[in-house]
Amino acid sequence: MQGVKVIPRELERPSRIAPAQKSVNEVDSEVRGRIEERERELQRERELQERRLREYRAD
Amino acid sequence: MVFLKFQNEDLFSFLSSHSVGEKIIELLKGLRVGNFDELFTNQLNARHFRASVHEPCRDLLYSNQGYCTVVVYPDYISFFVPISTSRMYEVVVGVNDDGLLFSNIAHVYNGTEPSLHNYNPKKLGEYDLFNAGYAVPVYFMETAERIYRLFGYDTELVQPTSTIDTSTRKVIRVQGDRTLVVEPFSIETLQRMMQRGVETYMRYMWIDTLLSTFVDNHITAHPDEFMNVVVRRFFWSSAPWVDAQTGMRIKTRELTDFLVSWFRNVANIYAEEISPVHTSLDAVTPNGCQFMTVRIQLSTDELGTARVRVGYCNNSSLLLRVEEVSPGQSLIAKTLIQDIAENLRERRFNLTRYFGNHKIYMENAVTLPFDYEPPDPLKFRMLEPATIRVGEDRRGWYYVDEKSLVRFEHPEHPPKEVRFNGPAFISFGSTNVAPEHIDLMNVLAISSYAALHEIERL
Secondary structure, X not given: OOOOOOOOHHHHOOOOOOOOXXXXXXXXXXXXXXXXXXXXXXXXXXXXXXXHHHHHHHO | OOEOOOOHHHHHHHHHHOXXXXXXXXXXXXXXXXXXXXXXXXXXXXXXXXXXXXXXXXXXXXXXXXXXXXXXXXXXXXXXXXXXXXXXXXXXXXXXXXXXXXXXXXXXXXXXXXXXXXXOOEEEEEEOOOOOOOOEEEEEOOOOHHHHHHHOOOEEOOXXXXXXXXOOOEEEEEEOOEEEEEEEOOHHHHHHHHHHHHHHHHHHHHHHHHHHHHHHOOOOEEEOOOOOXXXXXXXXXXXXXXXXXXXXXXXXXXXXXXHHHHHHHOOOOEEEEEOOOOOOOOOOOOOOEEEEEEEEEEEEOOOEEEEEEEEEEOOOOEEEEEEEEEOOOOHHHHHHHHHHHHHHHHOOEEEEEEEOOEEEEEEEEEEOOEEEOOOHHHOOOOOOOOEEEEOHHHOOOEEEOOOOEEEEEEOOEEEEEEEEOOOEEEEEEEOOOOHHHHHHHHHHHHHHHHHHHHHHHO
16 A cells, blocks of 8 residues: 555564663772772882882991 | 371362362372372472472372372462481472462471371371372361461452551562562661661752852862861961961860851851860871861751861861761751642552563552652752662662552462452562472473473484
């Protein structure tokens, strides 16, 4: 029939695919995870510097 | 304690006249010859009873462990079975939905005694119920309150459809070993559940607002991996807050004055300098950056208050870190909380959950936690849109109200339908049984398969 657009029934059904959105709680815990990792990195750097300083003084 | 001395037949007629279930009385009658398998809901329960009650109680005559004791209730019967000198099983036999009996090791007493006297038991007499040469004391209790306590519920659903009163917290046995926990709904509980998510959202809303405020005023800004707001090339040699003659030293006073004035006059955000800090819990910077002790406080009616730490990088970037926010009575926080509460009442889902062989179908219920998507005007502009998760610490609970229906289905039990007379949070549990009950049931079930397997091998 001209002028009539037939939509397959499958397309009328609500999609099971939903946009994946993070919750702000998840975003924040990822950021906090990176902050903690950076803190550990800084701590390692501080310990390394202290060790070098002790070695230098010992020499 | 009332003591009544009966003959066996007198005992059974007494129990019959006190609303004790017919199958319970038939079980007591069948103990002498061990003829009771047909009374149980399935062979597994019959074998469980034989192994946990009938055989041990028959074998106790010459042991020094003590003897079995029986307490009868209208629809239950407890057998106290000494397993060793210091351990005792309480095996409860009750009537299933199919009218037949089930058997559970409800509790194991390790060196302790069951507290029966709180429930006003009547001692009916002592009878050689097991035909084992010793007299078994038999008690009677008018109600099954003690059994409810033992199994961990307050009441049972008997009718196929019921409406639950949601004004008080209660645990209801619905079907088989499945229980329904009901907690009254309160707006305070809901607010507590939302508080953390809304506060976090407001903090990111502040970061988003700072970013968009810079961008709206033609200043490019971006968030770094730690969610600090970065403004590149903020420090150049002739900037009023830079002393180029002393190696690009930052003039803190001039910098603070500029930032406060810019936020007030250009960005229309109330700003003031607040007391400096020397340490900060999460003031972490990328390589080559550091925070100063300078802090400013920003406020708007919409967003509430944010305390912002100021920092700089070797590449001349400015860092702003939103350290803490107090959304308090801010317009956006109030709108978010109100909108979440309204959506909770309006938006419903149909859900199906399985617990063992129980299928639980829920209509017009909301699962916790749930994700709330803020309306367009309250979405982030510069950051990726994000939802607010509500009730993360209440996983396994559901919001229900007058429009909700919960239907319990099980292959061995008739279905039950439950409605509610008001809003409530519900969750599902199971009746208390001793780990020894599960151990014995598994041994009985697996041993049947092992026996079949042996026959097939021969």
